[in-house]
Amino acid sequence: MHRTGDLYGHFQTLEQQKETATLGMWIFLVTEVLFFGGLFLTYTINRSAFSTAFGIGSNTLDITLGAGNTVVLIMSSLTMAMAVWSAQVGKKKLVSIFLIATLGLGTVFLGVKAIEYKQKFDHHLVPGRSFDMKYHPTHPMPGDDPKELALEKKEVEEAFAHDPDINAHGQLYFSLYFGMTGLHALHMIVGAGLLLWLIKGSFAGRFTPQYNTPVEIVGLYWHFVDIVWIYLFPLLYLIDRHR
Amino acid sequence: MLGTAITIWAAFQNFGKFNIVIALAIATIKATLVVLYFMHARYSPKRTQLVIVCSVFWLAIMLALTLADYDTRPHEGRLASANTCYHA
Numbered sequence: 001m002h003r004t005g006d007l008y009g010h011f012q013t014l015e016q017q018k019e020t021a022t023l024g025m026w027i028f029l030v031t032e033v034l035f036f037g038g039l040f041l042t043y044t045i046n047r048s049a050f051s052t053a054f055g056i057g058s059n060t061l062d063i064t065l066g067a068g069n070t071v072v073l074i075m076s077s078l079t080m081a082m083a084v085w086s087a088q089v090g091k092k093k094l095v096s097i098f099l100i101a102t103l104g105l106g107t108v109f110l111g112v113k114a115i116e117y118k119q120k121f122d123h124h125l126v127p128g129r130s131f132d133m134k135y136h137p138t139h140p141m142p143g144d145d146p147k148e149l150a151l152e153k154k155e156v157e158e159a160f161a162h163d164p165d166i167n168a169h170g171q172l173y174f175s176l177y178f179g180m181t182g183l184h185a186l187h188m189i190v191g192a193g194l195l196l197w198l199i200k201g202s203f204a205g206r207f208t209p210q211y212n213t214p215v216e217i218v219g220l221y222w223h224f225v226d227i228v229w230i231y232l233f234p235l236l237y238l239i240d241r242h243r
Numbered sequence: 244m245l246g247t248a249i250t251i252w253a254a255f256q257n258f259g260k261f262n263i264v265i266a267l268a269i270a271t272i273k274a275t276l277v278v279l280y281f282m283h284a285r286y287s288p289k290r291t292q293l294v295i296v297c298s299v300f301w302l303a304i305m306l307a308l309t310l311a312d313y314d315t316r317p318h319e320g321r322l323a324s325a326n327t328c329y330h331a
Contacts, residue, residue, distance in 0.1 A: 023291050023294065026291055026294045027294055029298070030295075030301070033301075033302055034298070037306065041309055077281055080281070223278075230270050230274050231267075234269070234270050239263065
């Protein structure tokens with residue numbers, strides 16, 4: 001393929017090449033919107049059908065970790081936007097710094113997610129044979145707040161009285177929880193890989209005000225993943241907190 | 244940042260039926276800000292903006308038509324009886 005510097009032969013200007021790439025990325029993001037949209041739709045329908053089980057499942061999630069992670073991810077979107085800006089104005093050193101900051105925050109997010117997943121395994125809240133909503137209230141873990149646990153116990157008992165099949169319906173909630181957050185985490189891992197590639201390029205000084213399309217495109221992807229979490233957080237963590 | 248604080252505060256308030264509406268409204272405001280400013284949608288060419296609007300429009304079709312179907316089919320308040328679905 002003919003190529004003059006960063007300009008490929010079938011484009012007339014770098015500007016045109018960049019607009020084309022951005023448009024292509026947005027079209028990919030449209031397919032992603034509908035992909036995640038289908039999961040959100042499944043979640044909404046099941047939640048309205050089994051609201052007791054979904055409410056109780058939501059209350060077992062750690063809101064501090066979830067909210068903290070939301071802040072971390074929005075911060076990482078901010079640093080990503082700063083990296084794109086730095087590339088556009090030609091501050092090569094700042095590009096590397098902001099890309100590394102973004103990668104760091106993304107890694108913190110995934111680490112916190114791993115802690116949350118482990119907690120669910122410890123509490124027998126992973127769909128499967130040993131799933132039991134009654135397990136955690138009757139088997140306290142070290143570091144549990146007794147008041148909090150008593151409240152959870154009362155809630156679970158009430159829920160069982162209201163819906164005897166809560167262990168079946170609760171598994172629906174946790175299947176969707178692991179499916180949706182897992183798919184989101186997978187997107188984060190892909191994003192982290194892309195960031196590593198960008199960081200390598202930024203060390204080599206590849207991104208200039210004339211040519212910074214890769215930073216821009218990965219930025220779009222990273223912000224999209226952030227938006228998915230912006231919706232996942234209230235839907236999964238916050239549905240029944242006022243109780 | 245501020246948006247997240249508002250989301251959590253709102254979650255502990257009781258607006259009755261409107262809890263979820265408020266949580267989603269806040270999420271939508273946050274998402275819109277991210278799209279407009281972080282993703283530069285505001286400064287993009289018209290054809291990129293058209294793609295973004297289309298994506299929201301198609302998502303709306305999927306959500307509205309599917310939910311309208313579930314909402315209007317008679318199923319006595321649940322999707323199916325628990326026995327038929329999970330203990331077969």
